[in-house]
Amino acid sequence: MNSENTFKLIEGTFSATDAKEIILTLVEEKIQFHKRRCLSHELRLGTKDDPSLKRINALKEMQEKLQEVFETAEQNNHKLVINASIDIESKP
DSSP, X not given: OOGGGEEEEEEEEEEHHHHHXXXXXXXXXXXXXXXXXXXXXXXXXXXXXXXXXXXXXXXXXXXXXXXXXXXXXXXXXXXXXXXXXXXXXXXX
């Protein structure tokens, strides 16, 4: 992949509170995106958008697991190192 299509979204060491806010906000936005997509699909086509429904469920499971990570870090007063990149590739 062309390195020009790789973007560092998050890079650093964060308090558990800040890490929680950053990551859970991103996850929640993705959930809301798929909910809007489902509603639009249902209004336009009269059917459920199964890929988005599956993604919502996967994101909610991820949200729960992340919540546990952040709670543990908060209880132990640990910092969290987060590195998140976005890789974008074009397909014909």
